[in-house]
């Protein structure tokens with residue numbers, strides 16, 4: 001593992017919490033790379049819920065999953081992650097091992113369709129209630145695009161407000177790179 005990719009670091013941590021048969025959520029499917037990662041880790045007995053508001057993201061993710069042979073264990077939701085609670089069966093509330101948010105725009109597509117602080121904050125608030133004990137939520141925040149800094153500020157404000165009696169919250173960022181480098185925020189349910 002290399003420290004220069006916040007996403008790689010997040011994957012390494014999720015590898016420790018995931019197991020065959022686990023429940024996971026990809027809150028921003030995009031091109032399906034994180035969805036495939038989660039689907040491979042939970043295996044056929046597990047279940048991954050994937051969210052994205054764009055048809056293109058769904059198409060790309062479906063293709064990636066089919067190619068990797070792990071489409072069966074993924075439920076694709078064409079809709080915003082802010083409505084996550086409606087889509088995750090009650091039986092799974094408090095049982096989700098891994099939740100990934102990879103904010104920003106869909107690489108290779110329309111850069112004006114981005115995650116937004118208002119909806120991201122709602123989704124994050126709901127997401128932590130779904131975590132299992134020891135479960136991990138990761139948020140990769142890109143700040144190079146318009147609106148990125150505002151979203152980082154909103155995510156950080158939310159993260160700082162989380163009760164430390166119930167969750168560990170940490171930040172991972174480059175200390176020797178420009179402030180535009182991506183950042184990672186991690187929430188672990190105690």
Ligand SMILES: C[S@@+](CC[C@H](N)C(=O)[O-])C[C@H]1O[C@@H](n2cnc3c(N)ncnc32)[C@H](O)[C@@H]1O
Pocket residue numbers: 027028029030031032033034035051052053054057079080081082102103104105106107113114115116119
């Ligand atoms: C940086 S990309 C995700 C990359 C992806 N995880 C991958 O592995 O390729 C961010 C995605 O968030 C999606 N998005 C924007 N607003 C959303 C929302 N409210 N709910 C769910 N997805 C959203 C965008 O359509 C975009 O595909």
